[in-house]
Amino acid sequence: MAGNTSTPGATVVSRALALLYAFDEQHPRLSLTELARRADLPAPTVHRLVQDLVAGGALERSTGRHFTIGRRLWDVGVLSPVPTGLQHVASPFLNDIHATTRATVHLAIRDGTRVLYVERLSGRASVPAVSRAGSRLPLHATGVGKVLLAHAPEDVREAVFADLPRLTPYTVVQPQRLREQLAEVRRQGYATTVEEMTLGACSIAVPIVATARDGADPVVVAALGVVVPSLSRDRTRHLTALQVAARGIGRSLR
Template sequence: MAGNTSRPGVSVTSRVLAILAAFDERHRRLTLSELARRADLPIPTAHRLANELVAGGALTRRPQGDYVVGRLLWDVGLLAPVEADLRRVAEPILHDVHATTRATVHLAVRDGDHVLYLERMRGRASVPVMSTIGSTLPMHSTGVGKVLLAHAPPDVRERVAARLTRVTPYTVTQPPILAEQLERVRRDGYATTSEEMTLGAASLAVPVVRDDEVVVAAIGVVVASLRRDRARLLAALQVAARGISRQLSER
């Protein structure tokens, strides 16, 4: 939540940023009163600024009257150098993975303590998928998230482990078990999940490593089951990750 932005003397920019920061993974839709409370603003001020943000495309007001993040913020976010280069380089390679596997294919990066999806190519409609381009999900319950969490700084891993939420009955919520899984990810070079984010879906993901050995992203697939095709899917992802890494290094 923002600081004391209801106090006199705080700039308009700070108040606008407070409104935008009021949205997070658990607060994707906010009524005016909720928005004002989370931004620590008087309701009239929040109403005026929110309406200006709606007019500019940064927020959208739904028919029910509540507010959601607008398309403008996502479009601007894509101009960040890392994300823009990643998507530009990865897109044709991910299309090849999608054509080969017919699975849902993801490109994701770490955004604080969450995983941010930069690209999604939808596979078989029968496999349920929670992600959308621009959305964030918990790292501990997704394949790409576990890859990114395994290579995140220790303080990030500690924060995530301290608040493991149960998404499905199969989500890992015990820190020691998660720590063992992350160690295995670092050792084996890939992560898997089975119905931890969505019932009826399994995922497999690998890191995208820059030439300085820094993990900058993860790519993964979501399928109904990994029992039969794990080796084939893993090989396709590893080839794709090497291709993305090579092109990033050349740039």
């Protein structure tokens, strides 16, 4: 379930949040019945709260008695300081990569056990990609995701290892093999995937490292990657462009 708030003592706010959190990439449109099931709330409660959320612009009525996330939530969401600040700093570097490689460019951060795509620039090549700005995908099956997972806390890695869905025949779903890959990512400084998220799409990604002004240890704050039809050619050119951009972004974020 998207949220279990049917227990005694649940507040109106927690119930409203459960309704909003019921929406995800696989469920962008939901009926009242589906909302009640995914939020684990009684139908009368859902009906009353949905009316308030629609009136406030947090939800919008769609066709066929369905509901979607409202535009007002988007207006509020873009005020989040981490993604928007990162986007502002990274934007010129992303454009440089795009101009150099003509590939699909991704800027991403880790959101729990998922990779959150902060920005996406589409490439000219016809490469299938399921990502879009604001979407979340599994960490273990994407280039930017593997970079972020390699530098994530141990408890996050263990949580991901416990659930490794196979998305294509080439997705790595063996925990030990993935551990070895992540160790290699930390050693070599970049990650690659070959048709692990989508057939016909390969990726290469690098970490964006920021250093605090007070001298604290550098931390990986985001990942930068490109999606291409194949890594057999132009691999070095793509990697060099990513590394140069990542260093520039990291210095700007200091």
